[in-house]
Amino acid sequence: xxxxxxxxxxxxxxxxxxxxxxxxxxxxxxxxxxxxxxxxxxxxxxxxxxxxxxxxxxxxxxxxxxxxxxxxxxxxxxxxxxxxxxxxxxxxxxxxxxxxxxxxxxxxxxxxxxxxxxxxxxxxxxxxxxxxxxxxxxxxxxxxxxxxxxxxxxxxxxxxxxxxxxxxxxxxxxxxxxxxxxxxxxxxxxxxxxxxxxxxxxxxxxxxxxxxxxxxxxxxxxxxxxxxxxxxxxxxxxxxxxxxxxxxxxxxxxxxxxxxxxxxxxxxxxxxxxxxxxxxxxxxxxxxxxxxxxxxxxxxxxxxxxxxxxxxxxxxxxxxxxxxxxxxxxxxxxxxxxxxxxxxxxxxxxxxxxxxxxxxxxxxxxxxxxxxxxxxxxxxxxxxxxxxxxxxxxxxxxxxxxxxxxxxxxxxxxxxxxxxxxxxxxxxxxxxxxxxxxxxxxxxxxxxxxxxxxxxxxxxxxxxxxxxxxxxxxxxxxxxxxxxxxxxxxxxxxxxxxxxxxxxxxxxxxxxxxxxxxxxxxxxxxxxxxxxxxxxxxxxxxxxxxxxxxxxxxxxxxxxxxxxxxxxxxxxxxxxxxxxxxxxxxxxxxxxxxxxxxxxxxxxxxxxxxxxxxxxxxxxxxxxxxxxxxxxxxxxxxxxxxxxxxxxxxxxxxxxxxxxxxxxxxxxxxxxxxxxxxxxxxxxxxxxxxxxxxxxxxxxxxxxxxxxxxxxxxxxxx
Ligand code: FUL
Numbered sequence: 001x002x003x004x005x006x007x008x009x010x011x012x013x014x015x016x017x018x019x020x021x022x023x024x025x026x027x028x029x030x031x032x033x034x035x036x037x038x039x040x041x042x043x044x045x046x047x048x049x050x051x052x053x054x055x056x057x058x059x060x061x062x063x064x065x066x067x068x069x070x071x072x073x074x075x076x077x078x079x080x081x082x083x084x085x086x087x088x089x090x091x092x093x094x095x096x097x098x099x100x101x102x103x104x105x106x107x108x109x110x111x112x113x114x115x116x117x118x119x120x121x122x123x124x125x126x127x128x129x130x131x132x133x134x135x136x137x138x139x140x141x142x143x144x145x146x147x148x149x150x151x152x153x154x155x156x157x158x159x160x161x162x163x164x165x166x167x168x169x170x171x172x173x174x175x176x177x178x179x180x181x182x183x184x185x186x187x188x189x190x191x192x193x194x195x196x197x198x199x200x201x202x203x204x205x206x207x208x209x210x211x212x213x214x215x216x217x218x219x220x221x222x223x224x225x226x227x228x229x230x231x232x233x234x235x236x237x238x239x240x241x242x243x244x245x246x247x248x249x250x251x252x253x254x255x256x257x258x259x260x261x262x263x264x265x266x267x268x269x270x271x272x273x274x275x276x277x278x279x280x281x282x283x284x285x286x287x288x289x290x291x292x293x294x295x296x297x298x299x300x301x302x303x304x305x306x307x308x309x310x311x312x313x314x315x316x317x318x319x320x321x322x323x324x325x326x327x328x329x330x331x332x333x334x335x336x337x338x339x340x341x342x343x344x345x346x347x348x349x350x351x352x353x354x355x356x357x358x359x360x361x362x363x364x365x366x367x368x369x370x371x372x373x374x375x376x377x378x379x380x381x382x383x384x385x386x387x388x389x390x391x392x393x394x395x396x397x398x399x400x401x402x403x404x405x406x407x408x409x410x411x412x413x414x415x416x417x418x419x420x421x422x423x424x425x426x427x428x429x430x431x432x433x434x435x436x437x438x439x440x441x442x443x444x445x446x447x448x449x450x451x452x453x454x455x456x457x458x459x460x461x462x463x464x465x466x467x468x469x470x471x472x473x474x475x476x477x478x479x480x481x482x483x484x485x486x487x488x489x490x491x492x493x494x495x496x497x498x499x500x501x502x503x504x505x506x507x508x509x510x511x512x513x514x515x516x517x518x519x520x521x522x523x524x525x526x527x528x529x530x531x532x533x534x535x536x537x538x539x540x541x542x543x544x545x546x547x548x549x550x551x552x553x554x555x556x557x558x559x560x561x562x563x564x565x566x567x568x569x570x571x572x573x574x575x576x577x578x579x580x581x582x583x584x585x586x587x588x589x590x591x592x593x594x595x596x597x598x599x600x601x602x603x604x605x606x607x608x609x610x611x612x613x614x615x616x617x618x619x620x621x622x623x624x625x626x627x628x629x630x631x632x633x634x635x636x637x638x639x640x641x642x643x644x645x646x647x648x649x650x651x652x653x654x655x656x657x658x659x660x661x662x663x664x665x666x667x668x669x670x671x672x673x674x675x676x677x678x679x680x681x682x683x684x685x686x687x688x689x690x691x692x693x694x695x696x697x698x699x700x701x702x703x704x705x706x707x708x709x710x711x712x713x714x715x716x717x718x
Pocket of ligand 1: 077078203204205306313672675
């Protein structure tokens with residue numbers, strides 16, 4: 001991670017008398033010469049390698065995030081810094097329980113939000129009073145960073161700190177030199193008071209916007225400090241070692257290059273490089289040949305997939321029933337670890353200061369499932385076709401020896417030890433030599449012919465592919481395209497156990513509730529009174545009407561009730577059949593305002609976009625046809641990948657008659673919606689009666705003039 005190391009171009013000449021060939025490597029960075037040919041650039045691209053820290057980090061595969069702090073007690077996702085430390089009082093905080101649970105989930109490192117955007121510090125810092133020292137927890141004598149670090153040491157877990165550069169509490173924020181010093185002091189405390197730190201996480205979020213306080217961060221000084229105090233740590237996101245994958249969904253790219261044209265870190269040099277190429281962490285392509293053609297530098301800058309086990313980053317009681325299921329977590333595993341990235345899974349402790357039982361249960365299931373899947377590599381003992389016999393591809397998960405292909409394209413045919421049945425393929429490149437493979441396929445010998453069972457692009461540190469269940473005695477790996485001879489360190493085939501998928505609960509426009517599952521022929525049992533569905537609850541036999549809303553809980557069973565899925569909960573509010581849009585600011589003809597209340601999240605209201613269009617504020621007024629008791633409202637951003645038009649700041653009004661309005665929320669924010677554009681549920685301070693409501697937008701999440709709305713509605717109570 002040092003700048004020094006950047007420039008080291010290692011040419012380890014072999015001993016001349018042995019006539020060994022020179023081994024060329026570029027640790028973490030390569031700079032091209034002017035006018036360098038594409039061929040020469042690709043030759044070098046194939047030889048960019050990670051630093052030792054980056055390699056160690058990559059091998060962790062699964063790491064954990066702990067979001068804990070003031071927000072845990074306010075129920076918010078972003079605090080504004082005005083919170084009183086008085087409210088911070090976990091009743092049973094037990095960092096050992098966190099680490100134990102995470103370890104049981106297969107996690108190898110824990111990163112704690114030592115300070116989130118609200119500025120509240122979880123350690124007794126000397127830099128501000130806004131910390132645990134001013135809280136009632138342990139009479140102000142507690143230190144969560146220390147408790148966590150001690151627990152990590154006890155359980156052999158690596159340890160990292162998240163220190164938010166954006167600080168909504170610090171008075172000096174915006175006075176750049178003063179805040180930079182303040183931040184360096186905080187960093188120094190964290191990096192010197194607790195022993196070894198393995199990852200430092202700098203968030204990229206800064207929501208102050210154009211009118212807020214503008215802080216110029218001294219990134220170089222921060223990196224220097226880390227290099228000085230914790231030289232073995234990697235620095236993530238706004239750091240120079242680990243890259244944000246670009247979404248908070250848990251899904252990485254299929255083509256995931258660790259060698260990127262995207263420049264790491266926040267220094268002006270790196271910013272300029274990225275501006276020139278119009279690149280950011282969210283760009284689709286960070287490392288293709290087309291991009292390398294234009295690039296002047298390449299970096300080893302591997303992806304980290306951060307995602308929360310719940311919808312939010314912080315604990316919210318109302319999300320207890322929305323902990324991701326085993327099936328979802330396994331999907332995320334294949335799409336992060338299995339897509340050449342490190343998974344950073346957030347598991348937020350609750351108000352007690354404990355990881356909730358529901359999260360603990362899923363963590364355990366996840367590790368058990370992954371261990372079971374990968375315990376038996378069916379490639380073990382395979383023999384390779386003649387030309388490879390002297391050097392077979394390891395199937396040992398050791399990441400030691402590797403097979404260097406004699407040429408490209410190339411095929412490696414393996415005769416298995418007997419007939420095997422599998423549904424997962426694993427491939428790894430030896431990244432200590434670089435990331436090279438650009439296109440490959442895997443075939444199986446079936447009915448006297450080769451049948452393609454998987455094709456993909458990059459491999460990198462690890463690629464996992466789920467394939468249709470295949471029974472064969474021969475498999476073949478073909479590398480069609482690579483930046484140089486490929487160096488494959490592991491080739492595996494595995495049989496993953498089936499997962500009983502959780503039921504999905506939907507309600508259609510008619511108010512009918514429908515359950516579906518991917519598992520064939522499950523029995524689904526459900527309840528409508530909030531109780532846990534058991535084998536003796538009502539059986540689902542077909543759609544049923546839920547006109548005024550309610551809580552539906554369902555669970556699937558197979559094998560005569562021996563196996564059961566997780567419990568799935570959906571809260572439905574009043575059916576919108578009587579609702580009408582009585583007023584709106586403007587609409588694009590293809591996306592009318594009525595789509596915002598049609599009960600269908602995949603249709604949207606969109607105001608006209610482009611240049612010279614109507615700007616904020618936009619608004620929509622809805623008549624619900626009858627007076628209802630409501631205690632909140634929700635806003636679902638548009639469905640699909642494109643989130644343009646997502647609203648970030650809004651006001652919300654209600655009325656009994658559509659004439660006299662009460663403002664319930666004034667220029668409020670949908671916190672973190674730019675990074676995590678999911679359904680937002682806003683609870684009011686008290687239950688109100690209303691027939692009409694009005695949503696007014698003030699600012700978009702992506703600084704656009706227009707807005708889009710997948711769905712809005714109210715949370716009604718009986
Ligand atoms: C984002 C933050 O704004 C969220 O609150 C959360 O900490 C996430 C990991 O990063 O940028």
